[in-house]
Amino acid sequence: MAEIVVVGAGPAGINATERLCAHGHRVVLVDEGRQAGGQGYRRPSPGLDLDMAALMGTEAGKYEALHARFARLLPLIDYRPQTLVWAVEDNMLHVVQAGVASTLRFDVLVLATGAMDKVAPFPGWTLPGVFTLGGAQVALKDQGCLIGRRVAFLGSSPLLALAAAQYRKLGCEIVAIADTTPFASKLAALPALAQSPRTLWRGLSYLAGAMLAGVPVLHGVTPVEVVGDGHVEALILRDRRGRERHFSCDAIALGYGLKPETQLAELAGATLRFDEAFRLWLPQCDADGRAAPGLYLAGDGAAIGGADAAEASGGLVAMAVLADLGESVDERARLELRRRLARLRGFQKGLAKAFTWPVAQIRALPDEVMLCRCEEVRIGEVRQAMAQQLGPVEINRVKAMTRCGMGRCQGRVCGPALQEIVAGAAGVAGEQAGRLRAQAPVKPIALCVAGEAP
Amino acid sequence: MSRHTADVVIVGGGLIGVWTAFFLARRKQRVVLIEKGVVGAQSSGTNFGNLRLQGRFPGQYPLSLRSQALWEEIEALIGEDCEFAQTGHLYLAYDDEERAKLEGYAQVSESHGLTIERLGPSDLRKRWPWLSEQAVAATFSARDATANPRLVTPAVARAARALGVTIIENACVTDVERSSGGFSVKTADGAHWSSSALVNAAGAWAVAIAERFGETAPIIPAGPPQFVTEPFPYLVEPSIQSVDGSVIFRQIPRGNIILAGYPRTAADPVNHRAPVPPAKTLAAMRALARVAPILAQCHVIRVWSGIEGYLPDMIPVIGPSLTMPGLFHAFGFCGHGFQIGPGVGLCLSEMIVEGATSTPLEPFSIGRFRESVAVSEKFRKEFDGA
Numbered sequence: 063m064a065e066i067v068v069v070g071a072g073p074a075g076i077n078a079t080e081r082l083c084a085h086g087h088r089v090v091l092v093d094e095g096r097q098a099g100g101q102g103y104r105r106p107s108p109g110l111d112l113d114m115a116a117l118m119g120t121e122a123g124k125y126e127a128l129h130a131r132f133a134r135l136l137p138l139i140d141y142r143p144q145t146l147v148w149a150v151e152d153n154m155l156h157v158v159q160a161g162v163a164s165t166l167r168f169d170v171l172v173l174a175t176g177a178m179d180k181v182a183p184f185p186g187w188t189l190p191g192v193f194t195l196g197g198a199q200v201a202l203k204d205q206g207c208l209i210g211r212r213v214a215f216l217g218s219s220p221l222l223a224l225a226a227a228q229y230r231k232l233g234c235e236i237v238a239i240a241d242t243t244p245f246a247s248k249l250a251a252l253p254a255l256a257q258s259p260r261t262l263w264r265g266l267s268y269l270a271g272a273m274l275a276g277v278p279v280l281h282g283v284t285p286v287e288v289v290g291d292g293h294v295e296a297l298i299l300r301d302r303r304g305r306e307r308h309f310s311c312d313a314i315a316l317g318y319g320l321k322p323e324t325q326l327a328e329l330a331g332a333t334l335r336f337d338e339a340f341r342l343w344l345p346q347c348d349a350d351g352r353a354a355p356g357l358y359l360a361g362d363g364a365a366i367g368g369a370d371a372a373e374a375s376g377g378l379v380a381m382a383v384l385a386d387l388g389e390s391v392d393e394r395a396r397l398e399l400r401r402r403l404a405r406l407r408g409f410q411k412g413l414a415k416a417f418t419w420p421v422a423q424i425r426a427l428p429d430e431v432m433l434c435r436c437e438e439v440r441i442g443e444v445r446q447a448m449a450q451q452l453g454p455v456e457i458n459r460v461k462a463m464t465r466c467g468m469g470r471c472q473g474r475v476c477g478p479a480l481q482e483i484v485a486g487a488a489g490v491a492g493e494q495a496g497r498l499r500a501q502a503p504v505k506p507i508a509l510c511v512a513g514e515a516p
Numbered sequence: 517m518s519r520h521t522a523d524v525v526i527v528g529g530g531l532i533g534v535w536t537a538f539f540l541a542r543r544k545q546r547v548v549l550i551e552k553g554v555v556g557a558q559s560s561g562t563n564f565g566n567l568r569l570q571g572r573f574p575g576q577y578p579l580s581l582r583s584q585a586l587w588e589e590i591e592a593l594i595g596e597d598c599e600f601a602q603t604g605h606l607y608l609a610y611d612d613e614e615r616a617k618l619e620g621y622a623q624v625s626e627s628h629g630l631t632i633e634r635l636g637p638s639d640l641r642k643r644w645p646w647l648s649e650q651a652v653a654a655t656f657s658a659r660d661a662t663a664n665p666r667l668v669t670p671a672v673a674r675a676a677r678a679l680g681v682t683i684i685e686n687a688c689v690t691d692v693e694r695s696s697g698g699f700s701v702k703t704a705d706g707a708h709w710s711s712s713a714l715v716n717a718a719g720a721w722a723v724a725i726a727e728r729f730g731e732t733a734p735i736i737p738a739g740p741p742q743f744v745t746e747p748f749p750y751l752v753e754p755s756i757q758s759v760d761g762s763v764i765f766r767q768i769p770r771g772n773i774i775l776a777g778y779p780r781t782a783a784d785p786v787n788h789r790a791p792v793p794p795a796k797t798l799a800a801m802r803a804l805a806r807v808a809p810i811l812a813q814c815h816v817i818r819v820w821s822g823i824e825g826y827l828p829d830m831i832p833v834i835g836p837s838l839t840m841p842g843l844f845h846a847f848g849f850c851g852h853g854f855q856i857g858p859g860v861g862l863c864l865s866e867m868i869v870e871g872a873t874s875t876p877l878e879p880f881s882i883g884r885f886r887e888s889v890a891v892s893e894k895f896r897k898e899f900d901g902a
Binding site: 148149151156163437450451452453454456459462463468469470472501502503506507508509510511512513514515 | 554555557561666667670673674677683685744745746762770792793794797798799801802803804805806811812813814815816817818819820
């Protein structure tokens, strides 16, 4: 019997696990979270009385269904919550659980590691009160907390309107939804977005709801500055006509879409390639999620597609595993899933055009803007290091010289912006700047987890 | 094909190569330095950054002290800050055998004029109360120092360039041969350099050049695994090392603690990769927590390594070729080249320009590999085959 380990208990990981179990396999499901569900389908903390049905809106049915399926699956699997996978080496995962390091052997590794926010820095973004958009949603779903009473949503992502709608339901005042991508780009992306009319309609309805409630909705903005004395007090933007707009607020949710968590995939042997649409280094897999022998990638950790795509890709990956183990799979179901996944991910490609990563805005940022919060490196320090004689031009060398991307988050937060700053300063396309290489530990681990010296 | 001439061609843009270029340029030589990647990318840029004078190979002290004098004036020499800091180095012994080893080191150091302080458990408790109480003895040398290895090599390279050295990065040497009156060096881009002297400072890749001239050395590529923690309130002033080599650590002003430890790890000089096995990360974490329990909750955030050249007797090759006049070797620094780097560059420049150096370098001759060389105990301890 092959040792199958699935990492990540969101819709992709749960669906893959369920299918593999149905074929009589014993699966170890490892998850960093306290409860299954991943980010999008996150369950509130135990004992917290949150009306999730209201919060999840149109997705409430899927949310309940996933958690009900997981409850049925639980007795059949070796489920390990609150377990961090910090390294992969050969056929071994290195994990930390309950403060103790141990290893977990596998023959087949399914990574469903999900995604995190993509953020672009701008003046004042490190002030307390600025949250990532995902962080704002975690505070809400996990703890029933709002990040502020009067919140501005800024960035470029369909999730801005979604999160704002969730916040509005809980009585938060939304002072603005401001998107850096011009409206014309959204119109141009409509044919691609029409591949998934239901999702398109949902996105439009969130925006319409905000507008009906009198929330200012702006497209094509340029973030100017977050101002405040020790805490967010206002967001200043330039609108598409170049007028400066001032929004008084006590918190800002900042998000430019999602970025796959690819570190484990990279350590496990996946090849990464620069994707021009997302402007990110993404792991390469075939249509079913095969990335390397014995390595399968599913969900947003492989390619951003959202919850429905994650679920489909989890199913496909499970079928690929079964087929590779010599078992028979339902070819018709497989073709149907492939079609569905291609459509959903195609929709995301459309979204990447409608909600663009603001390359020009980032490259034009002034020197004094903080780029790397962990190591407190400003954009000017990177440009200065690169401009000197024999200065670095490749991103890993830039990291070595400036410490940008060298801190607690290992470039997971500043990486995409650093990519643009380096490419801009070197005068090359994004890809030629190189890729920040993943290193274990993928997240910090305390000395004491290693145990006592002999 | 472009043809150029120079007095000296240096192959290898690590610390040794750039310091050699710098001192040759100060002696009015026309120097070309050729580096296959970028300067300071391998062991020169990825090592621990220690400038330790205690516990070195006894025959290396004249070179080592000469080198430390250069380090002590590095900013004046090259005009850039490399985070040089004379923090001192504390060696810890955990049993009688280790205590005897420390005493042996201390006597060698003192015979070369260094000041070594001997400390017992109560002294340690007074000065570093957060150290675990298991150490039975320690020695402290205040002259030992640290610098930031990431910054040094490019900074020295810039200083060399300012003195007129031609530095060529991303140029792979494809051929080296004798030519009339010296050497002819070709690179992958078709450039062709002629020179009267050649310095082989190609680190883990140096043997290929030596073998072109009928010499060899049993070099082994390996990586020095390094680890760094999140920033922590400033606490650790000196570099601190267990004398068994299981851990060495220091804290930089930003607050991060850098640590390293044996055994060393395998490196791949073909693909330029030196991965750090997770088991080694855990071993280093355990070793640090044993020495400094106060750090138990401190998180390791990053690991790295680089590619170094090792030799079985754990001492480098430095000096003239025995088969080819005008060829000089400086490679195989066995993980302790950072401290002696400037001194090696200075001695090589003296040999090349004045024909001799006053610093005794006989123990480092490549000739020792003509017979089978004794494998050092240090070598056995520092490698585990993994």
